[in-house]
Amino acid sequence: MKNYTSVHDIDNINSWIKEARTLKESPLSHMGLGTNKTIGLLFFNSSLRTRLSTQKAALNLGMNPIVMNVSGDAWGIEFEDGSVMNGGTAEHIKEAAAVVSQYCDIIAVRAFPSLTDKAKDESEYVLNAFIKHASVPIVNMESATGHPLQALTDAITISEYSKVAKPKVVLTWAPHVKALPHAVANSFTQAMQKMDVEFVITHPEGYELNPDITGNTPIVYDQKEAFANADFIYTKNWSSYKDYGKILNNDLDWMVTAEKMALTNSAKFMHCLPVRRNVVVADAVLDSENAIVIPQANNRTFAAQLVLKKILENL
Amino acid sequence: MKNYTSVHDIDNINSWIKEARTLKESPLSHMGLGTNKTIGLLFFNSSLRTRLSTQKAALNLGMNPIVMNVSGDAWGIEFEDGSVMNGGTAEHIKEAAAVVSQYCDIIAVRAFPSLTDKAKDESEYVLNAFIKHASVPIVNMESATGHPLQALTDAITISEYSKVAKPKVVLTWAPHVKALPHAVANSFTQAMQKMDVEFVITHPEGYELNPDITGNTPIVYDQKEAFANADFIYTKNWSSYKDYGKILNNDLDWMVTAEKMALTNSAKFMHCLPVRRNVVVADAVLDSENAIVIPQANNRTFAAQLVLKKILENL
Amino acid sequence: MKNYTSVHDIDNINSWIKEARTLKESPLSHMGLGTNKTIGLLFFNSSLRTRLSTQKAALNLGMNPIVMNVSGDAWGIEFEDGSVMNGGTAEHIKEAAAVVSQYCDIIAVRAFPSLTDKAKDESEYVLNAFIKHASVPIVNMESATGHPLQALTDAITISEYSKVAKPKVVLTWAPHVKALPHAVANSFTQAMQKMDVEFVITHPEGYELNPDITGNTPIVYDQKEAFANADFIYTKNWSSYKDYGKILNNDLDWMVTAEKMALTNSAKFMHCLPVRRNVVVADAVLDSENAIVIPQANNRTFAAQLVLKKILENL
Known part of the structure; x- marks a missing residue:
């Protein structure tokens, strides 16, 4: 692997998950790989x-x-x-x-994206300019349309907490006061499409993600219906994609609450x-035993470490 | 020791001073302790x-x-x-x-404290939230009401420069253009109360520190009287505690000058x-041979290093 | 060598260039020199x-x-x-x-300089205050009037790309939208004066650099005449020195273009x-094979590494 810029760079998500979980068991076992190597986080x-x-992942690799x-x-x-x-920029990306x-x-x-210029955001001009003009591998730490380190993290976490062969995973939109990017939702969708899960997206009408990304993934506009029998509730706000970067009006009831979580199969x-x-999300959900956001965040280290390891092995 | 958040975490100040001074003699002698360990400075x-x-202290420990x-x-x-x-904060401390x-x-x-909401500042809500919600040791790098790394530094420095068995140490208030916290003065007071020194505080009326902290420490409102026979003059501005966070009017004559230093026992x-x-403080004092602010600042490294060493030994 | 603050600190530019090029061939060969040593970049x-x-240079030295x-x-x-x-500054450089x-x-x-107070800028009060009040070696990472790490870089680069015994090197002024410092042009001039090159400066009238620095270096006011037979075109904007810090009016035609480069001896x-x-500079020049700005920037590491190595050897 040269660059890690998208979930599509994961050739086999199950073997990646397995390798990441092995790394997590002995994070310092490949310290020699990165010795005297430098990573720039921009x-x-x-x-x-x-x-x-x-940074932690890089240190774990030396x-x-x-x-x-x-x-x-x-x-x-x-x-x-x-x-x-002759304006506000002083150096060209070249x-x-x-x-x-x-x-x-x-x-x-x-x-991050502008959320005002859809075409420019979708061109991933910052990330792609780095890919084009840099002579070393590029890692996406969240770009305009994707956050593949997060998605790999999420896949690892779901594999750790899954109690059934094919869990039901629901990506639910939730309200927010600011217009947010689609990157996390996009990459999570792409990761779930690669995994052996029953994957459903739920959001108010008007919040459809890029259909090129959602593809055949079922979209349910009734949040409660979507939550039924879910094993994982993955919550995220995003702004409208169609009415690009806008916050629409019909947002108010979508906060994830204990009542809604009660509809699930004791979902994480x-x-x-x-x-x-x-x-x-309500305090009652986030403070419950079923919230796994903290161990999920812990897996950020091992997702990043796996990606850096694969790149270092290929340098 | 788990956390180092207050001077009260120093169980035996004399043995801590001794150990810090030993560390100072060979700062790299415990580099193995911190190998592959990470400290986040927030x-x-x-x-x-x-x-x-x-950072230097952490590096000295590997x-x-x-x-x-x-x-x-x-x-x-x-x-x-x-x-x-739904306001300006994006992530909860939890x-x-x-x-x-x-x-x-x-x-x-x-x-730092707000200096506007006394109750909130005194609750040490930032520091205590970290203690409550973090799962690793917490070090106080100056909180709303205390600066215990500075106080340990000061104790080490006084031990190094003391020429008598029981030196007279004076904490004197001095003027400033901005309203400043009480943290340094509080922690210094607590450290001196633990040491075998004659400790006196002097400040204009209205600048009394928290009486729960000063306790039985004598307060002298006449700066010159306080300076008499002093071996150490520790200078610091703070805002009013009673009239919380305010700069009062009667401040003008309290700058530390060579004339006032002449009243002391050739105090540091x-x-x-x-x-x-x-x-x-006047240039003449700060540029004199009796000013030890630079070696005092050097001891910041060894105070921090001792604290980190004690925490690492206990991990 | 104690400090590296000016091109004048280079005792023998040819031997420095040689040593830097050797370092470049095996950058990690002196890692022991810096072990457990810290550099503060302010x-x-x-x-x-x-x-x-x-940072990279420091890491290469351990x-x-x-x-x-x-x-x-x-x-x-x-x-x-x-x-x-009693104003906006909180700590004295002392x-x-x-x-x-x-x-x-x-x-x-x-x-950087103020570009408003010539005398103060020329006094190099920041750099000199560090030299005066610090007790460790000082490295100039660009001061009010000089950028000697850049100049050493440039000397190394010219030695690498030179095809003739005594190349013609032209420093040409070029337009810019902001008033810029003289530091790079000054130090480049000083470095070229130490090398076995034919060195010429060209700029519009009114943009003369400090005559104490340019000395006997020929100044040509006709850019095209200066470019004739050049082996290296070193381009840089600076503001007026005489009319200190000002952008003058007669600036418009001085952008470096492919047409002008065609007048040279296929100059880098x-x-x-x-x-x-x-x-x-026009895209056509910067994107041409004769542009060596990227390998030039690469030599920043080895110029810095040589300077740090010389200082470390002398600690």
Whole structure:
């Protein structure tokens, strides 16, 4: 594997899950792999879990992490080809990516979408510019349309907590005060489509994700119907895809509550975090024994570590 | 020892001082203790000495430090239980502390008081939320009401520079242009109360510290009287505790000057730094041979290193 | 060598270039030199290459880099002697430099000029305050008037790409939308004056650099004439030195284009980066095979590594 930019880079999700769980049992068993190797973590946006877990994963492999908040530590980066750079950007990605490639053996990038320019966001111009202009492997730490480190984390977590051969997994939309990206929902959908699960998406009408991604996955507009017999409730807000980046009106009743969780097969509650309590999900759910958001977040380390391991083995 | 959050966590200050001074003589003698262990330094507020010395202390023990400016690198953290998070905070401390605990073997936190809500500040809601919700040891890098790494530093420094069996130590208030916390003064007071020193506090009327902390420590309102025969002058500004967070009017004459230092027993001048020259203390004092603020700051490393060593030994 | 603050600290540029190129061939061959040593990188201004390459250089030598954005992570630093610090600065450089010296074995500093107060900028008050008040070696990561790590990089790069015994090197001014410092141009000039090259500077009238620096170096006001037979075109914008910090009017035609490059002896195109495309230089030049800005940037690591190696050997 060269880059890890999408769930499609996972060639065999079951073997990846198995390998990640083995890594988790002895996280320091491959420290030699990364010795004297450097990973640059470039953040165009805020981060807590990704920032810390990717550093931890790199350290577990013996690597030296170097972290940079691009806008705060350096300056605005230009992504448009041919532009006359007489405005707010001081360096073109052509130079930036090529230069950083010489200081780092792997580059990991976080860059959120605008949520205003659908075509530009869907072009994944930041991530793809790094892929094009960098000379080292690129890891997606959440891009405009995908968060494949999170999705791998989620797949590992579901495999750990599943009590049946083919669990029912429900991705449910939930309300939020801000317009949020589709990246987590997209990548989770793609991961579930690769796993042996019964996968259902539920959201209010108007919040359909990109149909190229959801494909044949059933969409249920009645949240309670979707929750019936679920083994996993994966909750996430996203803004409208059709009416791109907008918060629609019909949002109010979708918070995940204990009453709704009671409709499930004692389902585990998952969320990528950060989560707004009592907006996205009620305290009673998040504080219940069925919430597994904390061990889920722990798996961020081992998902990242597996990805870095695979890249290092291929350097 | 699990956490180090207050001077009260020092079970025997004399043996701690002795052990810190031994560490200082061979700072790399326990590098194996921290190998493959990670400390997360979480800053809710600015820092220079604490930021650098705690990293240095961790490195001296073989640990990997990971530094995060919480607000700038991540987002606003919610500390209120049961809140409906539809405002400016994006993640609850319940999740944040539990999650970070999985990436770091020790969490160190800096969080200053509001100086507007006395009850909330005194509840130490940030520090205590970390203690409650984290699953790893917590180190206080200055909280609303205490700065115990500084106080341990100060105790070590006084032991190094003391020429008499029972030195006279004076904590003097000094003017400042901004309203400052009580944390340093509180912890210094608590440390001096544990040591075999003659300890006196001097400040203008109205600047009394929390009486639960000062206890039986003599308070002298005449700065010159307090300075008489002093062996150590520890200078620090703080805002009013009674008229909480306010700067009172009667402040003007309290800058520490060479004239006032002449009243002492050739006292050493101490300050936790940063210090505003010619506001808190005159250049002539800070530039004199009796100023020991630089070696005092050097001891920050060994105070932190001792605390981390004790925690690591107990993991 | 104690400090590296100026090109004048290079005692023999040819032997330095040779040693840097040897380091480049086996960058990890001196890892023992920096073991358990710490370098503090203090940024008063933004940085990408310097930030990453200096960390990389330190890691290659086994050092622990600690990075701090001074204003963002800490607070405003006072540089004026005798000032009454009742304004925006919270700590004097006397304390800051002395304190940081105790946590770091080497301090590297970036501090740009004001471009408004010529005398103050030329006094190099930030860099010189660190030299005066720190007790450890100081490395200049770009100061008000010089960027000697860049100049050493440039010298290494020219030696690598030179096809003739005495190449013609042209430093050409180019337009920019912002008023920029003279540091890169100054240090490049000083480095070229030490090398066996035919060195020419070209810029519009009014953009003369400090004559104390340019000395006997020929200045040609006709850019095309200067380009004739050049082997290296080193491009950089700077603001007026005479009319200090100002952008003058006669700037428009000086962008480096393919047409102008055609006048040269198939010259290599160099720039310190970041560079504004189609303002400073046309895409056609930067995307041509003769542009060597990326390998030039790569040499930042080995220039920094050589400097740190020389300092470490002398500790």
